[in-house]
Amino acid sequence: xxxxxxxxxxxxxxxxxxxxxxxxxxxxxxxxxxxxxxxxxxxxxxxxxxxxxxxxxxxxxxxxxxxxxxxxxxxxxxxxxxxxxxxxxxxxxxxxxxxxxxxxxxxxxxxxxxxxxxxxxxxxxxxxxxxxxxxxxxxxxxxxxxxxxxxxxxxxxxxxxxxxxxxxxxxxxxxxxxxxxxxxxxxxxxxxxxxxxxxxxxxxxxxxxxxxxxxxxxxxxxxxxxxxxxxxxxxxxxx
Amino acid sequence: xxxxxxxxxxxxxxxxxxxxxxxxxxxxxxxxxxxxxxxxxxxxxxxxxxxxxxxxxxxxxxxxxxxxxxxxxxxxxxxxxxxxxxxxxxxxxxxxxxxxxxxxxxxxxxxxxxxxxxxxxxxxxxxxxxxxxxxxxxxxxxxxxxxxxxxxxxxxxxxxxxxxxxxxxxxxxxxxxxxxxxxxxxxxxxxxxxxxxxxxxxxxxxxxxxxxxxxxxxxxxxxxxxxxxxxxxxxxxxx
Numbered sequence: 001x002x003x004x005x006x007x008x009x010x011x012x013x014x015x016x017x018x019x020x021x022x023x024x025x026x027x028x029x030x031x032x033x034x035x036x037x038x039x040x041x042x043x044x045x046x047x048x049x050x051x052x053x054x055x056x057x058x059x060x061x062x063x064x065x066x067x068x069x070x071x072x073x074x075x076x077x078x079x080x081x082x083x084x085x086x087x088x089x090x091x092x093x094x095x096x097x098x099x100x101x102x103x104x105x106x107x108x109x110x111x112x113x114x115x116x117x118x119x120x121x122x123x124x125x126x127x128x129x130x131x132x133x134x135x136x137x138x139x140x141x142x143x144x145x146x147x148x149x150x151x152x153x154x155x156x157x158x159x160x161x162x163x164x165x166x167x168x169x170x171x172x173x174x175x176x177x178x179x180x181x182x183x184x185x186x187x188x189x190x191x192x193x194x195x196x197x198x199x200x201x202x203x204x205x206x207x208x209x210x211x212x213x214x215x216x217x218x219x220x221x222x223x224x225x226x227x228x229x230x231x232x233x234x235x236x237x238x239x
Numbered sequence: 240x241x242x243x244x245x246x247x248x249x250x251x252x253x254x255x256x257x258x259x260x261x262x263x264x265x266x267x268x269x270x271x272x273x274x275x276x277x278x279x280x281x282x283x284x285x286x287x288x289x290x291x292x293x294x295x296x297x298x299x300x301x302x303x304x305x306x307x308x309x310x311x312x313x314x315x316x317x318x319x320x321x322x323x324x325x326x327x328x329x330x331x332x333x334x335x336x337x338x339x340x341x342x343x344x345x346x347x348x349x350x351x352x353x354x355x356x357x358x359x360x361x362x363x364x365x366x367x368x369x370x371x372x373x374x375x376x377x378x379x380x381x382x383x384x385x386x387x388x389x390x391x392x393x394x395x396x397x398x399x400x401x402x403x404x405x406x407x408x409x410x411x412x413x414x415x416x417x418x419x420x421x422x423x424x425x426x427x428x429x430x431x432x433x434x435x436x437x438x439x440x441x442x443x444x445x446x447x448x449x450x451x452x453x454x455x456x457x458x459x460x461x462x463x464x465x466x467x468x469x470x471x472x473x474x475x476x477x478x
Contacts, residue, residue, distance in 0.1 A: 191431065226429035238469075238470050
């Protein structure tokens with residue numbers, strides 16, 4: 001079906017090219033770019049949906065999106081159970097708008113009631129950590145961080161209550177720690193992970209303030225993506 | 240058990256560090272470095288084995304090594320069969336001393352008698368291609384190529400007859416084509432593959448001279464490793 005995708009103009013070129021590739025040959029489809037520091041994505045989406053009579057699919061604040069993203073934890077628990085029957089004690093999940101972590105928390109805690117789910121935000125954009133502390137959704141300016149998938153300004157009205165109820169706490173990782181984690185994945189696991197996707201692992205590897213001592217525990221980490229330009233990736237690895 | 244590993248002094252630092260890591264705490268274990276352009280690895284290995292009363296494990300010219308490396312094709316065929324029952328028409332395998340391709344050819348052609356197995360060497364070191372043409376094992380100087388795992392000077396006396404009998408042909412890939420393939424794997428498949436490991440894919444993606452038209456066929460490619468220093472990898476991707 002035709003799709004109009006609203007994307008920050010500084011999104012990774014690989015993401016933009018791949019999105020246009022998926023839309024190719026579909027009349028009425030396009031990518032609309034905006035400036036994430038000065039423009040309001042949600043307003044642009046609402047306006048376009050109304051003007052063109054299209055259905056708005058938000059990136060995180062929707063029950064189906066949360067449930068869909070939660071299948072990451074579903075798959076993780078299924079596979080780990082199969083592997084050695086040991087289950088998981090803790091789960092670390094990156095946090096932008098909260099779709100992934102809210103879905104993952106519901107899935108993981110349903111399957112493994114004793115599991116502790118922790119969220120990880122970029123140090124520069126810890127709006128959800130602050131929101132938990134204040135008991136309300138805190139709005140921040142678009143943070144400056146290499147974790148472009150977590151440059152959100154606030155949690156969702158649907159995701160935040162789930163986080164409040166199920167998530168044990170939110171910790172943060174710095175950009176330097178994200179780069180260290182990217183190097184670790186390249187060198188030891190041979191996989192390309194984008195900065196945002198490294199948030200959980202970076203918090204674990206750097207023993208982030210706020211996390212309990214996880215030594216000896218079985219810790220699951222969600223790696224949420226590899227959308228990073230190859231040249232940018234090379235710069236980050238080599239820098 | 241104690242192990243002495245003979246390794247080129249310009250091997251990827253990551254490979255050297257990992258090898259020493261596996262040997263840690265094992266008395267009598269060490270890595271012995273040599274110059275691959277001026278010294279004879281096989282002579283060094285033989286001498287050390289004799290002096291220290293150790294068993295010589297060659298990198299490719301041994302039936303067990305060939306059989307072990309052939310399990311790569313065994314796993315590939317098993318997994319592809321499970322995925323969609325279609326099997327494979329062709330298999331592309333990188334060639335250094337011929338251990339991997341001889342084992343893979345035996346395994347793949349036993350399971351899928353109609354499969355055609357092709358070998359891929361670095362353009363700068365096509366000794367096996369020349370050996371097949373001349374009907375005898377050709378020796379060359381250590382080739383200069385980024386595919387450090389395929390900087391071999393000749394096929395083995397055990398591997399070459401298997402290659403002669405089972406492999407359809409040998410084609411080559413240039414260093415520039417290897418870098419293109421590395422970028423492809425990083426960008427589209429999110430995996431880190433070392434230059435040598437990209438030989439098969441590079442030949443396929445560049446439609447190497449000597450290969451038939453593979454369009455529409457089901458082609459398997461063995462990716463044989465990810466031992467590349469992160470900084471070197473970043474240079475190759477970014478260059």
